[in-house]
Amino acid sequence: MGDLREGAALYLRITAARIRAQLQYRASFALETVGMFFVTFLDFVVILIIFANVPALAGWSRAEVALLYAISALCFAFTDLVVGQLDWLSEWVRNGTFDGMLVRPRGTLFQVISSDFQIRRVGKIVQGLLVLVYALVVLDIQWTPARALMLAAAIPVGTVIFISIWVLTISIVFWTVDGREAANAFTYGGSFLAQFPINLYDRWLRRFLGYVVPIAFVAYFPSLYILDKPDPLGLPSILQFAAPVVAVVTAIAAGLVWRVAVRHYQSAGG
Amino acid sequence: MTMALIEVEGLRKDFTVTRKTGVLRRARAVVHAVDGLTFSVERGEIVGYIGPNGAGKSTTVKMLTGILVPTAGRISVGGLVPTDRRTELARRIGVLFGQRVQLWWDLPLIESFELLRHMYRVGADRYRENLATFRELLELDPFLGTPVRQLSLGQRVRGELTAAMLHDPEILFLDEPTIGLDIVAKQRVREFLLRANREHGVTVLLTTHDLADIERLARRILIIDHGRLIYDGELEALKRRFGPRRVLVVDLVEPAPPLRVDGGEVVRTDGPRQWIAFDGDRITAAALIAAVTAVAAVRDLTLEEPEIESVVREIYAGRARPEAGPIRGS
Ligand SMILES: Nc1ncnc2c1ncn2[C@@H]1O[C@H](COP(=O)(O)OP(=O)(O)OP(=O)(O)O)[C@@H](O)[C@H]1O
Ligand SMILES: [Mg+2]
Numbered sequence: 001m002g003d004l005r006e007g008a009a010l011y012l013r014i015t016a017a018r019i020r021a022q023l024q025y026r027a028s029f030a031l032e033t034v035g036m037f038f039v040t041f042l043d044f045v046v047i048l049i050i051f052a053n054v055p056a057l058a059g060w061s062r063a064e065v066a067l068l069y070a071i072s073a074l075c076f077a078f079t080d081l082v083v084g085q086l087d088w089l090s091e092w093v094r095n096g097t098f099d100g101m102l103v104r105p106r107g108t109l110f111q112v113i114s115s116d117f118q119i120r121r122v123g124k125i126v127q128g129l130l131v132l133v134y135a136l137v138v139l140d141i142q143w144t145p146a147r148a149l150m151l152a153a154a155i156p157v158g159t160v161i162f163i164s165i166w167v168l169t170i171s172i173v174f175w176t177v178d179g180r181e182a183a184n185a186f187t188y189g190g191s192f193l194a195q196f197p198i199n200l201y202d203r204w205l206r207r208f209l210g211y212v213v214p215i216a217f218v219a220y221f222p223s224l225y226i227l228d229k230p231d232p233l234g235l236p237s238i239l240q241f242a243a244p245v246v247a248v249v250t251a252i253a254a255g256l257v258w259r260v261a262v263r264h265y266q267s268a269g270g
Numbered sequence: 271m272t273m274a275l276i277e278v279e280g281l282r283k284d285f286t287v288t289r290k291t292g293v294l295r296r297a298r299a300v301v302h303a304v305d306g307l308t309f310s311v312e313r314g315e316i317v318g319y320i321g322p323n324g325a326g327k328s329t330t331v332k333m334l335t336g337i338l339v340p341t342a343g344r345i346s347v348g349g350l351v352p353t354d355r356r357t358e359l360a361r362r363i364g365v366l367f368g369q370r371v372q373l374w375w376d377l378p379l380i381e382s383f384e385l386l387r388h389m390y391r392v393g394a395d396r397y398r399e400n401l402a403t404f405r406e407l408l409e410l411d412p413f414l415g416t417p418v419r420q421l422s423l424g425q426r427v428r429g430e431l432t433a434a435m436l437h438d439p440e441i442l443f444l445d446e447p448t449i450g451l452d453i454v455a456k457q458r459v460r461e462f463l464l465r466a467n468r469e470h471g472v473t474v475l476l477t478t479h480d481l482a483d484i485e486r487l488a489r490r491i492l493i494i495d496h497g498r499l500i501y502d503g504e505l506e507a508l509k510r511r512f513g514p515r516r517v518l519v520v521d522l523v524e525p526a527p528p529l530r531v532d533g534g535e536v537v538r539t540d541g542p543r544q545w546i547a548f549d550g551d552r553i554t555a556a557a558l559i560a561a562v563t564a565v566a567a568v569r570d571l572t573l574e575e576p577e578i579e580s581v582v583r584e585i586y587a588g589r590a591r592p593e594a595g596p597i598r599g600s
Binding site: 014018020021097099100103104106264265266267 | 332335338339365370372376377384
């Protein structure tokens with residue numbers, strides 16, 4: 001427990017240092033945050049446009065979809081805020097930057113996560129919150145303590161699920177990137193995706209992880225419960241409470257896969 | 271039998287690389303980067319780890335520091351298996367890769383140090399003391415507040431060296447710590463390492479292509495080529511062993527086929543210039559010169575004294591390679 005607290009303190013310390021560095025460029029920081037807000041807002045505008053013509057989608061009204069959307073958008077925004085730097089991992093693995101993380105006395109995942117906090121990502125959270133407010137105002141929800149709790153829990157639980165899935169899938173880079181070829185790809189700007197071994201994770205597994213789990217457990221089931229809506233798919237209602245279990249399971253799986261993956265790290269020549 | 275601080279036995283590392291052999295074709299090949307290394311390093315030693323490009327030096331260092339999992343063999347560093355006890359080991363070692371940036375790219379140097387202090391849980395007093403020492407010895411003050419990305423190479427390496435040592439490591443692994451530094455900076459880094467070794471008993475394993483580093487710092491060297499150890503011993507012994515081979519450089523009046531003189535062997539020719547190697551214990555320079563002038567018209571002569579550089583060059587080129595197994599020089 002003391003370790004956890006100390007790790008959190010270190011995370012905050014590193015993040016604070018990074019924020020200070022970013023604030024040095026105040027103007028560009030403000031522009032980027034606003035830009036991020038508008039880009040993500042466009043997603044929602046698309047949904048509004050669809051609903052301008054169709055009053056309901058598969059039994060879901062515009063406001064209900066907004067709730068669904070807001071929950072998943074918020075989970076994704078927090079995920080991006082915390083672990084967005086995983087986007088860099090393939091590059092770090094390819095060019096050997098990851099070496100530095102292996103010689104420091106902290107978990108590698110911790111170091112990746114704490115390495116590059118970008119405040120502009122807050123823009124996405126603002127957008128998610130606005131949509132959520134819209135949904136809550138328009139919808140006539142019969143609030144109970146359990147429903148409020150469900151909404152409050154849906155965001156952190158969903159965020160954990162997203163983060164775990166991201167870690168789980170990005171771990172592939174430790175297997176696929178081989179130093180020399182990778183170094184070339186890096187220098188010549190070759191595409192990383194072209195070297196992706198599609199068969200490393202089975203196709204159904206990727207679909208399940210990539211679409212089914214996030215859509216179902218992060219937003220769909222919690223929304224059904226909050227709205228007290230009968231499940232159009234007629235799935236067992238116990239699934240509406242399964243998200244925390246899914247979060248724990250995916251988090252453990254992500255931790256294990258990451259651990260194994262790092263042992264396959266090949267660094268880069270030099 | 272007590273254990274040495276670093277013990278390596280039968281260490282191997284293979285890399286599987288895929289090469290493009292056509293538009294869509296790829297061939298897989300295995301590179302034996304490290305191919306059966308056995309050596310040990312005692313506490314307090316400074317060991318120079320040298321070898322030509324691609325010999326496997328960096329790969330070895332990465333296995334010793336827990337970055338790469340070995341393909342085969344056994345490693346013990348301070349009694350720990352590096353990849354199994356990575357974080358524990360990290361507290362006890364300092365690592366520097368001269369060719370890579372390990373500090374936070376956009377943070378001022380001093381902030382990087384502050385963060386590392388917390389990462390390594392260095393006590394406030396210890397930290398203040400160490401930082402003061404490094405600031406003075408490595409002259410960090412002019413750029414302590416500068417973001418790492420704006421530092422010159424030499425400034426950055428000094429920063430990285432400080433970062434590697436803030437937590438008082440027992441062992442320093444330095445992969446080309448002086449690469450790209452000017453003479454003054456090199457000198458400063460060498461002094462610094464010697465001092466750390468003398469005053470704090472820090473054990474140092476360093477790779478370099480600058481043999482002056484070796485001359486200045488290391489009493490013992492390991493030479494590796496194609497992933498195999500070809501020399502393990504004292505620097506002086508290496509010089510003694512290969513040193514007697516001195517070289518007489520003769521400029522002939524006109525180009526000629528390699529001269530044939532007793533006690534000397536032509537190792538290289540370039541137009542009218544010939545390099546004649548000889549064993550100083552068997553024939554004197556004067557006698558050799560007499561023998562040469564007896565068979566050819568000579569315009570000029572110079573005598574090259576043996577130095578570590580040429581000895582090592584010969585070993586790299588395969589001329590002085592022992593027939594089997596590493597030479598033990600001590
Ligand atoms: N990550 C990697 N993936 C594939 N091959 C690698 C990788 N790292 C090193 N190699 C290969 O292994 C061999 C040894 O490389 P290494 O970097 O250890 O050499 P080195 O002795 O440090 O050379 P240099 O003096 O050039 O730094 C080389 O043939 C190199 O191409
Ligand atoms: Mg190297």
